[in-house]
Amino acid sequence: MTEDIDVGAVATLVEDSGEMGTPDGTREVGRSRRRKEDAKLVTGQTMWTDNIQLPAMLHLAVLRSPMAHAKITRIDVSPAMSMPGVVAVFSGADLKDELGSLPCAWPVTTDMVQPDHPPIAYDEVRYVGDAVAVVAARDRYQAADALEAIEIDYEPLGAVVDMEEALKDETLVHSDKGTNKAFVWPLETGDVDAAFQDAPVLVKRRFIQQRLIPTAMEPRAVVVHPVAAADEYTVYSATQIPHVLRVMLALSTGLPEQKIRVVAPDVGGGFGSKLDVYAEESIALIVAKRLGRPVKWTESRSEGYQATIHGRDQIQDVEIAADRDGRIRGLKVDLKADMGAYLQLITPGIPLLGASMYVGIYKMDAYRFSCTGVFTTKTPTDAYRGAGRPEATYAIERIVDELAAELDMDPLELRRRNWIQHEEFPYTTAGGLTYDTGNYEAATERAMELFGYDPLRAEQAKRRESDDPVQLGIGISTFTEACGGAPSRILGQLSYAGGGWESASIRMLPTGKVEVVTGTSPHGQGHVTAWSQIAADALGVPFEDVEVLHGDTKSSPTGWDTYGSRSVSVGGVAVHLAAQRTVEKARRMAAHMLEAAEGDVEFSAGTFSVKGSPEAKKTIQEVALATFAAHDMPEGVEPSLNAEYVFDPENFSYPHGTHLCAVEIDTETGFVTIRSYVAVDDVGSVINPLIVEGQVHGGLAQGIAQALYEEAVYDAEGNLVTGTMVDYLVPAAPDLPEFTTDRTETPSTSNPLGVKGVGEAGTIASTPAVINAVVDALRPYGVNDMRMPATPERVWRAIREGSTGGDRAAEGTIAWGGSQTATTAGAESGSAQ
């Protein structure tokens, strides 16, 4: 929906404590505030990492392996040393003693195979793009030129790109480990054998989650500013995780943590790809230390397609057992997850983030899950928007549609018979999680209204009858996901090395203005605006008076950063609670100033007053000034008005929703057009409806892109065939439809704001909605599954062969053009970028 969102209705859903609200009596939470972030972004006054210029700064360029798997038999960097502008050149062997192994923070099993991961390879390369040498030169062109002078000989060791091939252990990615199997991680609840034995209906499918390239618009970059005499280092990085990065750089390089400051300046998108600790961050730090000069490294896009993590790449064998009336008895999932060549920060944990979510919103007796992590000679995988939950949602929403087809039942009716009813919450699922709240009925009812479900079904029947060359398909996705990562206790149970709490502090300044310090690290999400709204309400100050500090370990020393739709439900809640704590401190001071008992002092819209004598009052700004001067403090109250809160949630939050997609398929060309898309999301209470709607739009775009457009393709030798933006189809404006979005609001009970998280919902929900629509359109042609992306070629083949459209990599064809006519004029001149 493009109409304005009813802000009033939203605001009333936030529980009224009677104390919140800004001085003019309005509520900030629930308003579609325009973003504070935008002024600099629309005028070009941004500080991206690559914008940083420091005195005497050198530019780094990284030489990368052109081989998927090879032994380095000789490397000579000396010819590059004499190239113009070159200051230093290092091979992996030159730096290996100072560069520790890159970290993996998630040993998912005690016997997980965890190979050494040198930031620069010194003996063996294991994927195309593995770093082998680094040049430091006076400008980026000179650095790029010098790479070509480095001499290096490789002895090929054989690529292995297919997971099932890799599991044969014939070609080992890490020969010292003796196996390509990284781990096997099982989960089982209920009596699975009983559920499947004698089940009247069994449906089995193999789904392929193709490999994806996250493609945040800002390429990765890192700048390191060393102060050699003090052994101090400031690392600017285009990262989602400045706090995690600081710890990991200290651990891997051995430099003292307190001497490292990490700054995430303006960061241009991440989608998981900047939730990592990368080779170039360590390399830049150590080279800057060696040379005693600032250095900068910025990836080119094509370099990033090899050297920045990829997403998904899983094989899902899924089987569902049901009764004839459609009641689901149980589910089995056997998953193979491609790790790539190494384990990055949370690579092995990604498929497991979905482990409990394969049951979706459905009740069932039993569930069995097993995931095998597999090494291949490809770019490592890691978090990509949704991370584990899109895969789980795809599998359950696809198999439920297949079950409906098997039962000859309307897929919505089948869902209704199995989903958790709204009065059954909190509900502990067969996946082992306790969903706090939800109302699948309400979201579905609203979505069906907006979509016009019954008329579309009627039109579909008519087109089928008349053998119309353009067939109509309807796809449904009634999804849920787990956000609010994470209760630290649960992370511990899952063997994750870190925690999931978030910190916030409030600093009332002497002039009555406010600084909010947050441990979240936004890169497009609008935290400065949303956190201002939360703080303004709780403190009773104007929205404009609040500034939000983030993304710098010096000003915001603690936090767990931004990923997994966690920021509002952990970090936003921490801001709210820190503000409440600030008000409590101010109340004691106000009581002292007003000579009243603390219990008699009321706080409303930024003013403290005494019960029964409304003329006796002090504003929070007056109180802040009095605590700053501190001439007359009450007993036990420290000067200055500030407070900190560290919030560790008890449970996840569970956004859900119903997405409906109608596609038209030209059966003569195989071209799929999305005719309408309705998304009704329930993300709980909403801080800023405009931002929420924007997050849903962007999420939908990425989920639809997986369904229809994007695939990272490797050839048998391990070359990334879709290695540039020319070959990897990121959708442009004409490739996407106008979305109709709406919301229902069932507040989460996992946190005091009732918020759930929205960053990944659109992506998680939309991929199965689109593919269900495609398969629905083609079912009369004998099609009962469709490989992603559903390109015209695949769809055309499927119609003719009654198949899934086949494996594009095996066919040797690569990405298609969509509506874009790529202009390649700059390809030959852009080599030095």
Added chain:
Amino acid sequence: MPRIRVHVDGTAYEDEVEGRLLLVHYLRDRLGLVGTPIGCDTSNCGACTVLLDGHSVKSCSVLAAQVDGSQVTTIQGLAEGEWHPLQKAFRESHALQCGYCTPGMILASVDLLQHTPDPSDEEIRHGLEGNLCRCTGYQNIVRAVRTAADEMGASA
């Protein structure tokens, strides 16, 4: 080395440039005008779009040596006193999230509205197909361009 004279955002510059130097690197590394970002190396993404003598170009696809005698407008020179209607509309319509594509998206839209002052949504989508955004799904960008077109049409 070629010598160029160029006006960028209203300021005259005269520089010797390496023949292979891309306009975007000239702007960023030589002039320090870092408001124009780089998003790819194949001229697909459009993040580096600027106006060259009033028309949008991807500044990664133009050599600095080619702009001798030209006027270049970057996002940093678009506002004349107050923000351009597109800058206002992008903020008002929430047409940006991370904002990395925004300079290019706005300058491509300036050119689009010059030759199609009253575009349909379809025309906006096709007019901006050379500019990629990974955050917004484009819906609010279309809305922003529509809003700006209405405002510019009303004031014309």
